[in-house]
Amino acid sequence: MEQKKAGGRTLAGDAYEAIRQAIRTGAVKPGDRLRFADLQALCGMSVTPVREALARLTAEGFTVLDDHRGYSVASLSLAELRDITATRQLCEGEALRLSVLRGDADWEGRVIAAHHLMARIPQAREDIPSAMREDWEARHSVFHAALISACGSPSLLEICGKLFSRADRYRRLSVSLVGATRDVTGEHRRLMELALARDAEGAAAALRDHYGRTAAALEGFFTT
Structure with a gap:
């Protein structure tokens, strides 16, 4: 049984958020092995909620489990980028249309x-122009969610939410690319x-074009 905290939150849920944030921000890199002792120290918790969090992160594609190496951060790939982009264009495009x-x-x-x-x-941090501001990313997520919020399909919204989350690491990488020139502000407007x-x-x-531009900016990263 999950250990619950005040407000209905669970330890496993808090561990999930802490580990996912470490993956999203690059504190742990694609391919890095995830040791339970390190994650327990990160989360300040016992092994049980950490294990539950890793099971959820693996189901969502953020981590992978190998019988010999244990858990590690899922790698980034051109094939996954293309798959996520095409699926987002299909699902979120229809959700927005509706x-x-x-x-x-x-x-x-x-x-x-x-x-x-x-x-x-602004989207970028002042101290590190190639990095995304966390408060901007939070507001960016709310904007995209608002656009599709009236589609009338909870199932479609759930799928779109998961895809948006899966695309997060690629989106952050696209911001850091040197020479990338896009009027993201204009695209959102x-x-x-x-x-x-x-x-x-x-x-x-x-x-669909908005998501395609992000994928196109990353194509060169994976092919050079």
Whole structure:
């Protein structure tokens, strides 16, 4: 039985968030072996919640389990990037199309508010321009979630949420690429404008292009 904390949280859930954040931020690198003693120290917990967290992270594709080496951080690959991108374009493109057709005034308000908060801060850190700001990434996630929130399908939203999370490490890597030139701010503004103008097909196409640009920026990283 999972040990519960105040507010309904569990130790395993907290361990999951701590380990996932270490993977997302690059504190542990793709391919790094994950030793239980190190993870227990990171999380400040016993081995049981850490083991439960690793099982969940493995199911979601963040870590892998080898019978001989134990757990390690999942590697990044061009094949996975292409697969995640194509699936996101398919699922999130349709979720956005449906949201534009079905969304009401409350949905419009969520989109506008989320975009406003995201646009108020820069994407990159001032001290490390090649690194993404955590507060921007949080607002970025809320914006994309708001765009598709009126699609009417909880199952589709769940799939899109998992795909967004899986794409996180690739998204962060794309920000760090030297010479990468994109008007990400303009792309997000365009998505909002098309959605609010009720251009369902145009918004879906713009979202697919938005994700395709990230993948294209990374193609060279994996092939050079």
